[in-house]
Amino acid sequence: xxxxxxxxxxxxxxxxxxxxxxxxxxxxxxxxxxxxxxxxxxxxxxxxxxxxxxxxxxxxxxxxxxxxxxxxxxxxxxxxxxxxxxxxxxxxxxxxxxxxxxxxxxxxxxxxxxxxxxxxxxxxxxxxxxxxxxxxxxxxxxxxxxxxxxxxxxxxxxxxxxxxxxxxxxxxxxxxxxxxxxxxxxxxxxxxxxxxxxxxxxxxxxxxxxxxxxxxxxxxxxxxxxxxxxxxxxxxxxxxxxxxxxxxxxxxxxxxxxxxxxxxxxxxxxxxxxxxxxxxxxxxxxxxxxxxx
Numbered sequence: 001x002x003x004x005x006x007x008x009x010x011x012x013x014x015x016x017x018x019x020x021x022x023x024x025x026x027x028x029x030x031x032x033x034x035x036x037x038x039x040x041x042x043x044x045x046x047x048x049x050x051x052x053x054x055x056x057x058x059x060x061x062x063x064x065x066x067x068x069x070x071x072x073x074x075x076x077x078x079x080x081x082x083x084x085x086x087x088x089x090x091x092x093x094x095x096x097x098x099x100x101x102x103x104x105x106x107x108x109x110x111x112x113x114x115x116x117x118x119x120x121x122x123x124x125x126x127x128x129x130x131x132x133x134x135x136x137x138x139x140x141x142x143x144x145x146x147x148x149x150x151x152x153x154x155x156x157x158x159x160x161x162x163x164x165x166x167x168x169x170x171x172x173x174x175x176x177x178x179x180x181x182x183x184x185x186x187x188x189x190x191x192x193x194x195x196x197x198x199x200x201x202x203x204x205x206x207x208x209x210x211x212x213x214x215x216x217x218x219x220x221x222x223x224x225x226x227x228x229x230x231x232x233x234x235x236x237x238x239x240x241x242x243x244x245x246x247x248x249x250x251x252x253x254x255x256x257x258x259x260x261x262x263x264x265x266x267x268x269x270x271x272x273x274x275x276x277x278x279x280x281x282x283x284x285x286x287x288x289x290x291x292x293x
Contacts, residue, residue: 028227
């Protein structure tokens with residue numbers, strides 16, 4: 001009987017303040033959508049690290065006038081380095097073949113470039129690509145070395161961009177969360193005022209403060225859950241309308257990991273938990289501080 005009464009009170013409260021409830025759900029949904037987007041971006045960064053870091057190489061470009069002795073000395077140093085797990089020597093001719101393959105869609109550039117324009121190179125695979133600077137410091141300025149370049153530099157710039165997007169999403173989520181908290185607080189206050197006579201009678205006949213507060217907290221929790229589900233729906237819509245179309249080619253080429261529906265489903269419990277917890281805590285604090293039941 002008590003459970004039926006509480007549930008009926010929750011349904012009545014949601015219907016009675018329908019406009020404010022809808023506003024609360026939408027605000028919460030936007031907040032949790034950005035929160036979920038931040039989680040997805042963080043997940044993508046991890047997947048991209050796993051995808052690219054084991055393929056990264058350091059390029060040691062050699063001078064044209066390097067002597068065989070200098071080349072052999074460099075090769076020996078690389079073989080003895082504890083940071084290195086493998087090396088590959090690329091001649092000028094091999095570098096030119098790779099250049100033609102890489103820029104095959106730009107024939108004018110290929111026609112104006114020859115093998116003599118490209119340096120011979122040592123391609124170095126590291127145990128830990130993030131320690132590129134160790135190799136750079138060791139071989140920069142060495143006899144016969146023209147330049148040392150690590151692919152991880154470019155990748156770190158890409159990751160920095162992703163980190164910026166993630167941080168921006170989290171900041172927007174926090175701002176929207178604050179708006180949601182204020183709206184939830186206001187909604188609970190209005191709902192409690194409209195039902196002050198009912199709750200007053202309940203207290204007179206012996207109902208505990210917790211029992212009279214429970215319907216309001218459940219109302220907020222239901223609205224928070226609805227906002228979370230709507231937020232997840234916005235993420236799915238964004239994936240279909242934006243990611244799958246705008247970034248479809250890089251994803252199919254394997255350049256960028258795909259944001260699959262399973263990835264969104266994996267973060268759904270966390271988004272739902274955040275929505276329910278946020279709304280419930282806001283309702284409880286409001287009832288304790290501003291409403292006397």
